[in-house]
Every structure is written in structure tokens, then in C-alpha cells.
Amino acid sequence: MAVLTQKKTFYLSNVIKVIVLLICGFLLMVPFIWMISIGFSKTANVQMPFPPRLIPKDPSWFNFKLVFENGQIFKAYLNSGIITVCSVLIGVTSSLLGGYAFSKGTFKGKKLMFIIVLGTLMIPMEPRLIPMYEMFNKLGMLNTFWPLFLPALVNGFGIFLCKQYFDRLPDSLRESAQIDGASELGIFFKIYFPLTGPIAATLVILTFISSWNDFVWPLVVLNDPNLQTIPLYLASFTQENGTSLGGLTMALATVSVIPIIILYLFLQRFIIQSIALSGLKE
Amino acid sequence: MLSKPSQKNMVNDVIRSKNSKRSQLIWYVFLAPAFLGILCFMVYPIIESLRLSLFNSSGTGGTWAGLDNYKTVLSSGDFWRSVYNTFYIGLFQMIITIPLGFIFASMINTVSFAKNFFKVIFFLPNVTAIVAAAMIFTFVLHPDMGLLNYFLGKLGLPTPLWLSNPGTAKWAIILLGVWHWIGFVIIICLANLQAISSELYEASTIDGASGFQQWLFITIPNMMGTFAFLLITGWIGALQRFNEVYVIGGTTGSPNRSIQTVVAYIYEHGFTGFQFGIASAATYVLFVIILIFTMFNLKITNMKL
Structure with a gap:
């Protein structure tokens, strides 16, 4: 009986932890998601979309084209x-x-x-x-x-x-x-x-x-x-x-950040190990 | 090989004595690149910087100024304000990030799946260059059109002006700092959490300790060294804060110098005003503070000097 409740609380605490971690992890990712979303909005250069939305009203490659052409x-x-x-x-x-x-x-x-x-x-x-x-x-x-x-x-x-x-x-x-x-x-x-x-x-x-x-x-x-x-x-x-040209700025940020993130995702194990090594006390 | 150790040692001795002079010299060749660098980019600049701080100079030459530059710096309101800003931002960044990062690390360490997924996600902001992060945050923290104030408004919370108001601008930098640094704190905590001996936990489980009790009485005491390490490396980084405040507030840390850090003060005087003497005096004041923190750091990380 005692073992059973122990298992149950273990399971429950596990679920709670995962939910908390998922929510907080998502919050950390929000600036990135928003960055990409704004990058695809042409009108964001004049007026930032408000209230914020995940998929812009007028999705276009306009900002990215400008970044690449420049x-x-x-x-x-x-x-x-x-x-x-x-x-x-x-x-x-x-x-x-x-x-x-x-x-x-x-x-x-x-x-x-x-x-x-x-x-x-x-x-x-x-x-x-x-x-x-x-x-x-x-x-x-x-x-x-x-x-x-x-x-x-x-x-x-x-x-x-x-x-x-x-x-x-x-x-x-x-x-x-x-x-x-x-x-x-x-x-x-x-x-x-x-x-x-x-x-x-x-x-x-x-x-x-x-x-x-x-x-x-x-x-x-x-x-x-x-x-x-x-x-x-x-x-x-x-x-x-400054804070004018929001769309263009976010497209630029996306182009500068995403390749590094992709590289990181491929090498994450080694990168995290290296960082950990720099702070691991023997 | 193992059967004749004495013979092997004799051969080695012969080789060593034969080539001892030459084989000693070769090691200096190995060390030449590093020491050439140390001479040119460490020893010389540090001495030259001290010299500059004692001269009235905007380049080569200049007139002897004694301690005048130090007096100017230490009696300057702008300098002390930059010191205040630097410490304020650093202190709150650490008070928030270290406990929060440790709690997240403890959770990640004990969940039974997706550990690596969470590690990767939480560390992601740290991989982004702080300059790019600052660029994104100028929009996230925009008082009218920003993401954060939208959510705060939805939750019925006050919506500060963030970077548009000297009173809240520092908190904008702190938020950015927490977001960017928390991944590093988590990774360091995780590495050290995994190094705590599992025997300690097993013994206390037998004694009937709950998971939370174990965390309180075993995990936290065993992590004290890690917290000290994070605190000190955090301070060393915080004292050198420049990139994000330069991107957001420029050299003078606008609005109204509210986010100008010490390094920004140095940059303002050294590279926009070309007052090398004053800038050098300020760097020496900063240098001494960082030196003390670093010595503590080397001490607790067992890198004995």
C-alpha cells in the first residue's frame, strides 16, 4: 500500500514538473517565435501588429528579400x-x-x-x-x-x-x-x-x-x-x-540567429558538455 | 615492459642527461606562442594602461598628471552612477537567475524523460549573441506594441514603460539578463547535481526522507560551492556588462544615463571623447574590483595559484 502511494506521488510530481518545465520553456522561446512572426510581416515596418499574433495578417517574404538583397x-x-x-x-x-x-x-x-x-x-x-x-x-x-x-x-x-x-x-x-x-x-x-x-x-x-x-x-x-x-x-x-522598421529588424535578427541555433541543435550534446566542463568543480 | 623497470629508467636517464640542455630548450618553443601573446596583449597593455592613467593624454606622450585622473573619475557623478547601475543590474540579475535556474535544474534532473529536450530548450537563449537578443528585446519590451506589456495588460498587471523610462530601464536590462543567463546557470547546476554521490540519497531514503527533504538537506548543502562559483563568475561578467546596454542605450546609456555601465563610461571617455587618461584611470578602478572577484573564483574552483 505504502509503495503504491509512493509510486503515485512520484508519478504525480513527475507530471507536475514536466508541465511547469514545458510552460517555462515555452515562455523562454516566445521572443524567438515572435521574432520570426514579425519578420514575415510587411506592415510591421510601419505599425507593429497589435495585439500580437502568431501568424501575421499579411505574411510575406518582403523583409527577408530586403535583407538578402542588401x-x-x-x-x-x-x-x-x-x-x-x-x-x-x-x-x-x-x-x-x-x-x-x-x-x-x-x-x-x-x-x-x-x-x-x-x-x-x-x-x-x-x-x-x-x-x-x-x-x-x-x-x-x-x-x-x-x-x-x-x-x-x-x-x-x-x-x-x-x-x-x-x-x-x-x-x-x-x-x-x-x-x-x-x-x-x-x-x-x-x-x-x-x-x-x-x-x-x-x-x-x-x-x-x-x-x-x-x-x-x-x-x-x-x-x-x-x-x-x-x-x-x-x-x-x-x-x-531604433524601434522603427520592426519587420526588417526582426527579419535581420532571424537571419543572424537561426543558423547559429541550427548549428547548436546539431552539436548540442558537445556544446552543453563543454559549457558544463567550464564550471564543473573537481 | 613492467618486468624491467630499472633498466628502462636507466635508458631514460641516459637519454635525459644526453639531451637535457636541448630538450629543455624545446619546451620553450612549445610555450612560445602563448608567451608571445601574453607579453604583447597582457603584460604590455596592463603596464601601458597604468602609465596612461597617470598622464594627461589623448594618445602618445602627454603630460604627467599624477593622481589627477583618478581624482577626476572618483569625484565624477557620472562614474558613480555607472557603478551604481552596474551593481544594481548585476545584483538583481543574480538574485533572480541563480535560485530560479537551480530550481529548474533540480526539476530537469529528476524528471524521468525528456531531460535532454529541456536542457536544449533552456540553454537556447544563451547561444544567441547578446547583441541579437538585445535587438529582439527592444521590441519585446516596447511600452505600447511590445509582447510583454500585452500579456501584462491581459493579466491586469501594470504595464511599465521599460526602456522609455529611466526608472524602469534597468529592469528591462535585468529581464534580458535573466533570459539570457538562465540557461548557463541550469547547465552548470545540472552538471554539479549529477556529481553529488547517489549514496547520500539512498541512505536518506532508507531513513524515510521525502524528496523535498532530500532536496533541502542534501542537494542544497552540496551545491553551495556551485552557487559560489555562479555568483562569482556572474559578478565578473556583470561588472563587464556593455554589449546589451550599448545596443539599447548607446554610449551614454540612455534614457538619462540610467543604464550606462562602468564599461560604457570607459568607452564613452576613451573612444568617443579620446580622454585616454581618464578612461584608463576608470579601467584601473574596475580592474582592481574584478581582480578581487577573480581571485575568489580561482580559489573556490581549486585552480590554485
Whole structure:
């Protein structure tokens, strides 16, 4: 009897939880649904549909056509893509190499150097903005992509993660290769690098997200509208138009957000794991 | 291999002593990219920033100003207002998001199906760039035509002016912050919930504890470290808040500087006014605050320095 009521309450609480989660999850999704709906409304550019409706009175591709014909969004995608790919390549390479040295290497100043690497985690972007702006200004690199991906060399958290990962790989792999006379670089690239898949994937995801969404630094460095990244383009569009042109703004938001959401849905397991890893205490 | 450990060690020793100098140097090659970056983009800028904060400068050169820039910043009403805004928005974002996110995570953790579905849905806002989210929210929060006020009106609740009124603009940013951050809180909570030993729950089930009692007396105490982590990383992020307030309120955080954050203040002086000295002094004040939070963070996450 007692077991039966226990089962019943378990079942009941399960149902209640699922209902609450469904309602709250739906509420979180409402802004997205509304964004898409407004994007399909031509009249929303003059007068936002009120009361709100799921399917616009006059569904049309008008706003999307304008967004695509204007083409600025594709340029922004290309710019964001170039910057992100370069940042990821540079960041992941530097982290893997650094993490490997701190894990397997024996050299003078190792401990101090590792402290310096962890110390970089304490330094935010803001106090570095002006000197870095001046530095790249002197080098004539403003309005190029160099200032945006070169700083990816420093990835203290990436090095830390890689060191932990390499610590778990056995030293015996190295030792047998050393006996065969392989060089350190050879050992790294031939033996350890092929084993770095999981940690490299995590680093790619974390670097991709931070680079793709980066805002302040690109805002400072890039003034040329042709070089704008997606966040810069969206920001300048919003600042120009405010809350007029609702339909066009929402179509633009849709085009900038949906591809990332689709990518996320495909990779959700890995992305969520990577985010969780960044906050999991051992 | 295991049968002759001493022989293997001897071979290794020979190799090590032979190449010790060269094999030490090679490690610096491995670390060269990272340390080149640290030198150019960390060490130099931090020192140069300190120098700039002590000079009256709008670029190279400039005259010695001593602590004048700091005095200017610390006696500026606009600066303190931006500090107030930053802390106000950060505090309420966290007071709402952390408990709410933890409750959602606890529910997701204990439902018997669709766990992954809920994870994916709740994390979705966090995947969206905050700039795009801000763009959407300017319309969601529109006082007359916005979605939120429509529903509030339907429910018979007051319909604030949100971003059109300095008194409520901060709450608009807080709402956006909660919506965007809650997924992150849920994912971190879930990961740590799953790390709590199931033995604790089993033992208390035998003692006759109800699910709610277990949550209160086992789950919550075991999550204290996670809450601390979220609080501190949340603060580090909140102190650097800029993107959404820039998109919504511009450099000066309109309406009436009500949503100008410290970073927006720095940006206003550094990159629209080109008062590098004053902006650098403000960044150093911010830097010190963030430094303290980050040290706490590294301490509780066991990344010992």
C-alpha cells in the first residue's frame, strides 16, 4: 500500500514538473517565435501588429528579400567566419602546445610560467583596450582582422584544460618513442596530437562561442562597415533605426540567429558538455 | 615492459642527461606562442594602461598628471552612477537567475524523460549573441506594441514603460539578463547535481526522507560551492556588462544615463571623447574590483595559484 502511494506521488510530481518545465520553456522561446512572426510581416515596418499574433495578417517574404538583397548580412557572416576560424585555429594550437609543455615537459621556470598563465585569467579586457588600440594603430592594423585574432594566442583557461587532459594521458607513450629517438615535436604531433580529439573539440566550441559573440574589441578596432562582424552589424542597425522598421529588424535578427541555433541543435550534446566542463568543480 | 623497470629508467636517464640542455630548450618553443601573446596583449597593455592613467593624454606622450585622473573619475557623478547601475543590474540579475535556474535544474534532473529536450530548450537563449537578443528585446519590451506589456495588460498587471523610462530601464536590462543567463546557470547546476554521490540519497531514503527533504538537506548543502562559483563568475561578467546596454542605450546609456555601465563610461571617455587618461584611470578602478572577484573564483574552483 505504502509503495503504491509512493509510486503515485512520484508519478504525480513527475507530471507536475514536466508541465511547469514545458510552460517555462515555452515562455523562454516566445521572443524567438515572435521574432520570426514579425519578420514575415510587411506592415510591421510601419505599425507593429497589435495585439500580437502568431501568424501575421499579411505574411510575406518582403523583409527577408530586403535583407538578402542588401547583402550586408552575408558580408558580416563572412567577416565573422574568417575572424572566428582564425581565432579558433590560433587559440587551440597555442593551448595544446602550452598545455602539453606544462604537463610533460621538464624545464626551468615551469612553475612560475604556469602561474603567469593562470594569472592571465584575472586580467579582463577593459584595462587593455586603449593600449592595444594604440598598439595596433601604430602598426597600421586598425580596420584589419589581425587585431581580432592575434590576441587569441593567449588562452589561459585553454592551456589549463589541456594540461589537465595531458596529465591523464600516460607518460609511457613518450618514453618508448624517446627510446626510438623521436624529437619532442615529433612525439607531440605523432603520438599525443591524435589523442587530443575530445579536448580539442571542447576548445573549438568554447573559442568559437567567445569569438563569434565578441563585441567591445571589434567595435573599437573596426570602423569600416564592410568589415563589420555580425554583432557589430546588428548593433549599428539597431542604433540607426531604433524601434522603427520592426519587420526588417526582426527579419535581420532571424537571419543572424537561426543558423547559429541550427548549428547548436546539431552539436548540442558537445556544446552543453563543454559549457558544463567550464564550471564543473573537481 | 613492467618486468624491467630499472633498466628502462636507466635508458631514460641516459637519454635525459644526453639531451637535457636541448630538450629543455624545446619546451620553450612549445610555450612560445602563448608567451608571445601574453607579453604583447597582457603584460604590455596592463603596464601601458597604468602609465596612461597617470598622464594627461589623448594618445602618445602627454603630460604627467599624477593622481589627477583618478581624482577626476572618483569625484565624477557620472562614474558613480555607472557603478551604481552596474551593481544594481548585476545584483538583481543574480538574485533572480541563480535560485530560479537551480530550481529548474533540480526539476530537469529528476524528471524521468525528456531531460535532454529541456536542457536544449533552456540553454537556447544563451547561444544567441547578446547583441541579437538585445535587438529582439527592444521590441519585446516596447511600452505600447511590445509582447510583454500585452500579456501584462491581459493579466491586469501594470504595464511599465521599460526602456522609455529611466526608472524602469534597468529592469528591462535585468529581464534580458535573466533570459539570457538562465540557461548557463541550469547547465552548470545540472552538471554539479549529477556529481553529488547517489549514496547520500539512498541512505536518506532508507531513513524515510521525502524528496523535498532530500532536496533541502542534501542537494542544497552540496551545491553551495556551485552557487559560489555562479555568483562569482556572474559578478565578473556583470561588472563587464556593455554589449546589451550599448545596443539599447548607446554610449551614454540612455534614457538619462540610467543604464550606462562602468564599461560604457570607459568607452564613452576613451573612444568617443579620446580622454585616454581618464578612461584608463576608470579601467584601473574596475580592474582592481574584478581582480578581487577573480581571485575568489580561482580559489573556490581549486585552480590554485
